[in-house]
Structure formats: C-alpha cells, structure tokens
Amino acid sequence: MTYEGWIAACDAEDIDEEDVIRFDYEDRTFAIYRSDKSEYYATDGYCTHEKFHLSDGLVMGKHIECPKHNGRFDYTTGEAKRAPVCNALQTYPVKNEAGQIWIKIS
Amino acid sequence: MKDNGMVIIGAGETGARAAAGLREQGWTGAITLIGEESHAPYERPPLSKQVLQEAGEPSPAYIVTAEKLKEQRIDFIHGSKAASIDRNNHIVAIGDGRQFRYERLLLATGARPRMLQLPDSGSGASQASNxxxxxxxxxxxxxxxxxxxxxxxxxxxxxxxxxxxxxxxxxxxxxxxxxxxxxxxxxxxxxxxxxxxxxxxxxxxxxxxxxxxxxxxxxxxxxxxxxxxxxxxxxxxxxxxxxxGAVPDTVLASGCGLTIENGIAVDERLCTSDPDIFAAGDCCSFPHPLYGGMRIRLEAWRNAQEQGTHAAGSMLGSTEAYSAVPWFWSDQYDLTLQVTGLPHTARTTVHRSLGATGDLYFHLADGYRLAAASAIGRNGIAKDIRLAEMLIASQAALDPVQLAAPDIKLRSLLTINA
CATH class of the missing domain: 3.50.50.60 (FAD/NAD(P)-binding domain)
Known part of the structure; x- marks a missing residue:
C-alpha cells in the first residue's frame, strides 16, 4: 500500500526493541530499525562496504553493526562510525501510525 | 640517516591498520610502512572466495590506496623485503641495502603457508613442484x-x-x-x-x-x-x-634475538622482549587476559586488524592490555560459519536452535562461564554470535538451560549479568 511516496513496511510489533528487520520493496532492499526507546528508523539494506545485509547485524543503542566485518553506522543519521566502513548509509523517513510502520523511499 | 620514526614491517591487514592507527591516535612524525608485495595493502579474505569466483577481471580489495597513504604522510616502501634488524642502533635494513632508523618498530610479518612434507621416496621424485x-x-x-x-x-x-x-x-x-x-x-x-x-x-x-x-x-x-x-x-x-595451515613468519625476529614462542612472543601490550619493538597479527603469540593469561596465536582477519590498531597505541605509550575476544568467520556456498572465543578451552557444549537461520553452540568452561560460541547457517547467525562475544567478555556465570532456550533472548542475559 502506498500514498504520496509512503510505503507500508511492517507492523510496529514485527520488530523487537533494539533490533532490525529486512524489508524488500520492488527491486530494493531496506533495513528497518526499532531503537531501545521504540523509535523507528530506516536505511538502505546493504552495508556500504561489502554487500552484506544489515538486518543480519546487531543493533546496539543507535548503532547497527555489519554482520561480517563489524563496520558500524549510526542508523538514525546514516553516519559511518567504525572501520572498515567509511561511506555513509542512506536513511529514509519513517512514521508509525497506529502500529503501522511506513517508510518514504522516494 | 634520517629518522624514520615509526617503522612497520609488513603491509598486510595488521601493518595497514597500525599505520592508520598511529595517525588516528595523534602521531604526527614519520611513519614508514615496508611491504614485500608490490600492491598497496589489500584484504586477504576475498582471495579464496570472490577473487576465484567473480566473472570480471579481478583486482585486489584495497584496505588503503597508495594515494591515501601519501595523503596521510605514510612512507610506503613496497616490493621490498626487510632483511635485518640492528637493535642496538635501531636500524632496519631492506634487501636493496636501504636503511631505516626507527624510534619504535612494529613487526607485522604475518604467516606463511605450511609446506607439504612427503615421505622421501628415495628418488626425490615425490616432491611435486606443482x-x-x-x-x-x-x-x-x-x-x-x-x-x-x-x-x-x-x-x-x-x-x-x-x-x-x-x-x-x-x-x-x-x-x-x-x-x-x-x-x-x-x-x-x-x-x-x-x-x-x-x-x-x-x-x-x-x-x-x-x-x-x-x-x-x-x-x-x-x-x-x-x-x-x-x-x-x-x-x-x-x-x-x-x-x-600456516607458520608464523619469525625469521627477522629470531635473527635479531627476540624471544620466540609459537610466533614472536609479546606481552599483553603486544611488546616483544625489546621495549622498542612490537609485534601484532598472525606472527605473534600473546597472553590473553580473558583466558587466564594463556598464550595464544591467532590467524584471523579481525585479530589482525584490531591488534594493528592496538599496537599503534602501545607504540605511542599506551599501557592498555589487548583483550579482544577472538572471532572469525568462513563462507562456503551460502553457508556461513562464525566462531568467537576459544572452543578448545571449554568443557561442555550447549545447543540453541536459531530456527531457519541456523544453529548456535555455546562452549562452557568451568563455573558455566562462556569460553566460546560457534554457529552455522545464514548470515543472521552474526547477531547471536556478537551477543555471545559480549557474554564471553563479561565472564559472567550463565545458566545452560537459559542458553539452550530459543525464546530467551541472549541480550536479556547480557543485561542481567552486566
């Protein structure tokens, strides 16, 4: 379901606190995060270093760690925080409306 | 002879990370990185996988390019093998006769493949050249x-x-x-x-x-x-x-009389038996504080990287002990395998199913402390292995029943025990 570029991604309860899930839409893939304060964020799915999906990585506070090389990003801003990653991650607007998580990918 | 400041022998993962680490940690003097190969430092993990599989013309996955090294004022001497170390005069000599005076020296010489030894057939013909x-x-x-x-x-x-x-x-x-x-x-x-x-x-x-x-x-x-x-x-x-298997490259170190013990022996700061010479990565053995100071040597990508960074700090005077939990991975087909800690130090193993993602094994030492964890399956095993790594570092006593129960989140055990 879409409206004005917003896409229904998942239910708020599909993601545990301080965790991340994968969301695929058409030929694109994203990672959707729920922080330890139950705030929701979204980024591109693949790490900017090598093509490993960040939804397989561990969320620690506001950081996501790549499952393979332990590079780290701040998923709230996309900023690269630890080698070997040096390029920032694309982030996307997210909203939680009555337990429905929407992301704006265009 | 000019002062070459911090000299690093070996331009692999460890040497490259150490050079970068010296700059990041504030060293503004000279850095000299000496590598045997002609390439700028590159990642070795793809050599058995992507480089052999990908269709296009391969190229090394550079850790850092020659331009970037130059930008960071790291003097990169490539295609040169260090020949000897004169500890009294703090001088490294390389094959072509050039000499480098060091303030502190890091040996990041890595390991070499163990050569196959065959029983002598008498004719000598059994030693295949190919x-x-x-x-x-x-x-x-x-x-x-x-x-x-x-x-x-x-x-x-x-x-x-x-x-x-x-x-x-x-x-x-x-x-x-x-x-x-x-x-x-x-x-x-x-x-x-x-x-x-x-x-x-x-x-x-x-x-x-x-x-x-x-x-x-x-x-x-x-x-x-x-x-x-x-x-x-x-x-x-x-x-x-x-x-x-691989054997640590200790030729230079033993040539100048440094202590060798399953690799170049270093202390918990990664300092050798010479206070101005450090060693890190595959070439060194070090006492691990999480395992009662047991001396170990690791041949793993993350260790090479983290010890390189740690050695840079030690070269600049840090007294912090290296205590990172060992970790490595292997990818074969779409299977991934990860191990953290030292499984051989454990006494019992507890299995936890990760459902479609794979299987996780906890390896417990005496007192139900976690010594290691290993997992096989999809990339998603990484999350639980990373949490297991934190549980190992915490050295807390754990309940095997909880470890085995898939519905008990590992993160909750960490919070309770932290």
Missing amino acids: IRYLRSYADALALRSRLQPGQRVAIIGGGFIGLEVAASARYQGCAVTVIEAGPRILMRGVPESIGRVVEARHRGEGVSFKLNAGIQAIESAESESIITFTDGEALAFDVILAGI
Missing part, C-alpha cells in the same frame, strides 16, 4: 586461471582455506576432491556437529572427500599429477592445492 598454496593475491590469480570447468582439483587439507577454495572450484565447475589426514574436516576450531554440516553441504554440491588419508607420493607429469595414498589408491589431478 603444488599450489594460497596466501597472496598473486597466488589467487595463478589459482584462478587454473580453475576451469572439468579440471580435477585436489585440495589437501580440510581446513578453512581448503574448503573455501573447494566451494569456489565447484562454483567454476571443477571436479573437487578434499583430502584430509584426520577422521573429519575442520578438526581444529569447530565442534564436530558443525564440521558434519559443512561436510554434508560440500558432498551435496558434488565434492568428494578422502578422509584419514595418508599421502605416499605425488608425481607430476606434464599434464597431470598422480597422488598415491598409503592405502594403495592412486588418483590423477590437474590442480593440487595444499591448505595445511
């Missing part, structure tokens, strides 16, 4: 050119390098036989249950195994090599790769 090894980018390119469809490939040694190459060779359509001296593959480092999963997967992909194999002789003719086994069997191959 046995390949895999360590450098040049090795990988040479191997890549031989992995053509239908080629018969023998992999001697059922360890990680061998099995990753076996998967790559199958990907290229080769006929692959893994030859292992022991009763099972991956004898070192992973529990038998994981070894069985890996073996079954390889068999499913068409790889043949010859376990408990003793090699009598390898005879090479122009077009093929014949491996004769101690059980009398003889098999013909087009390509032979030996992946039977």
Whole structure:
C-alpha cells in the first residue's frame, strides 16, 4: 500500500526493541530499525562496504553493526562510525501510525 | 640517516591498520610502512572466495590506496623485503641495502603457508613442484586461471582455506576432491556437529572427500599429477592445492634475538622482549587476559586488524592490555560459519536452535562461564554470535538451560549479568 511516496513496511510489533528487520520493496532492499526507546528508523539494506545485509547485524543503542566485518553506522543519521566502513548509509523517513510502520523511499 | 620514526614491517591487514592507527591516535612524525608485495595493502579474505569466483577481471580489495597513504604522510616502501634488524642502533635494513632508523618498530610479518612434507621416496621424485598454496593475491590469480570447468582439483587439507577454495572450484565447475589426514574436516576450531554440516553441504554440491588419508607420493607429469595414498589408491589431478595451515613468519625476529614462542612472543601490550619493538597479527603469540593469561596465536582477519590498531597505541605509550575476544568467520556456498572465543578451552557444549537461520553452540568452561560460541547457517547467525562475544567478555556465570532456550533472548542475559 502506498500514498504520496509512503510505503507500508511492517507492523510496529514485527520488530523487537533494539533490533532490525529486512524489508524488500520492488527491486530494493531496506533495513528497518526499532531503537531501545521504540523509535523507528530506516536505511538502505546493504552495508556500504561489502554487500552484506544489515538486518543480519546487531543493533546496539543507535548503532547497527555489519554482520561480517563489524563496520558500524549510526542508523538514525546514516553516519559511518567504525572501520572498515567509511561511506555513509542512506536513511529514509519513517512514521508509525497506529502500529503501522511506513517508510518514504522516494 | 634520517629518522624514520615509526617503522612497520609488513603491509598486510595488521601493518595497514597500525599505520592508520598511529595517525588516528595523534602521531604526527614519520611513519614508514615496508611491504614485500608490490600492491598497496589489500584484504586477504576475498582471495579464496570472490577473487576465484567473480566473472570480471579481478583486482585486489584495497584496505588503503597508495594515494591515501601519501595523503596521510605514510612512507610506503613496497616490493621490498626487510632483511635485518640492528637493535642496538635501531636500524632496519631492506634487501636493496636501504636503511631505516626507527624510534619504535612494529613487526607485522604475518604467516606463511605450511609446506607439504612427503615421505622421501628415495628418488626425490615425490616432491611435486606443482603444488599450489594460497596466501597472496598473486597466488589467487595463478589459482584462478587454473580453475576451469572439468579440471580435477585436489585440495589437501580440510581446513578453512581448503574448503573455501573447494566451494569456489565447484562454483567454476571443477571436479573437487578434499583430502584430509584426520577422521573429519575442520578438526581444529569447530565442534564436530558443525564440521558434519559443512561436510554434508560440500558432498551435496558434488565434492568428494578422502578422509584419514595418508599421502605416499605425488608425481607430476606434464599434464597431470598422480597422488598415491598409503592405502594403495592412486588418483590423477590437474590442480593440487595444499591448505595445511600456516607458520608464523619469525625469521627477522629470531635473527635479531627476540624471544620466540609459537610466533614472536609479546606481552599483553603486544611488546616483544625489546621495549622498542612490537609485534601484532598472525606472527605473534600473546597472553590473553580473558583466558587466564594463556598464550595464544591467532590467524584471523579481525585479530589482525584490531591488534594493528592496538599496537599503534602501545607504540605511542599506551599501557592498555589487548583483550579482544577472538572471532572469525568462513563462507562456503551460502553457508556461513562464525566462531568467537576459544572452543578448545571449554568443557561442555550447549545447543540453541536459531530456527531457519541456523544453529548456535555455546562452549562452557568451568563455573558455566562462556569460553566460546560457534554457529552455522545464514548470515543472521552474526547477531547471536556478537551477543555471545559480549557474554564471553563479561565472564559472567550463565545458566545452560537459559542458553539452550530459543525464546530467551541472549541480550536479556547480557543485561542481567552486566
């Protein structure tokens, strides 16, 4: 379901606190995060270093760690925080409306 | 002679990270990075996987480019082998006669493939000249050119390098036989249950195994090599790769009288028996504080990286101990395997199912402290292995029943025990 570029991604309860899930839409893939304060964020799915999906990585506070090389990003801003990653991650607007998580990918 | 400041011998993962670490940690003086190969520092993990599998013209995955090194004022001396160290005068000499005076020196000389030793056949003919090894980018390119469809490939040694190459060779359509001296593959480092999963997967992909194999002789003719086994069997191959372990490169260190003990012996700061010389990565053995100061040596990517960074700090005067939990991974087909900690120090193992993602094993030491964890399955195993790593670092006593219960989140155990 879409409206004005917003896409229904998942239910708020599909993601545990301080965790991340994968969301695929058409030929694109994203990672959707729920922080330890139950705030929701979204980024591109693949790490900017090598093509490993960040939804397989561990969320620690506001950081996501790549499952393979332990590079780290701040998923709230996309900023690269630890080698070997040096390029920032694309982030996307997210909203939680009555337990429905929407992301704006265009 | 000019002062070369911080001198690093070895431009692999460790050397490159140490050079970067020195700058990040505030060193503004000279840094000299001496590498044997002609390339700028590159990542080795892809050599057994992507470099052998990808269709296009391969190129090294650079850790840092020559331009970037220049930008950071790191003097990169490549294609040069360090020849000797004069500890009294703080001078490193390289093959072409050039000398470098160091304030502090880091040895990041790595390891070399263990060479296959065969029983002497009397004629000397058993020492085949065409046995390949895999360590450098040049090795990988040479191997890549031989992995053509239908080629018969023998992999001697059922360890990680061998099995990753076996998967790559199958990907290229080769006929692959893994030859292992022991009763099972991956004898070192992973529990038998994981070894069985890996073996079954390889068999499913068409790889043949010859376990408990003793090699009598390898005879090479122009077009093929014949491996004769101690059980009398003889098999013909087009390509032979030996992946039977690595030996630390300690030539320079022993040449200048540094203490050697399964590698260059360093203390918890990664300092050798000379206070101005440090060693890090595959070449060194160090006492691990999380394992009662047990002296270990690791051959792993993350250790190489983290010890490089840590050694940079020690060279600049930090007294912090290196205490990172050991970790490594291997990818074969779409299977991934990760191990954290030291499984051989454990007494009991507890299994936790990760459902479709895979299987996780906790290896517990006395007092139910977590000594290690290993997992096999999809990339998603990384999350739980990372949490297990934190549980190992916490050194807390854990309840095996909770560890085995998939509905109890590992993160909750960490919070409780923190």
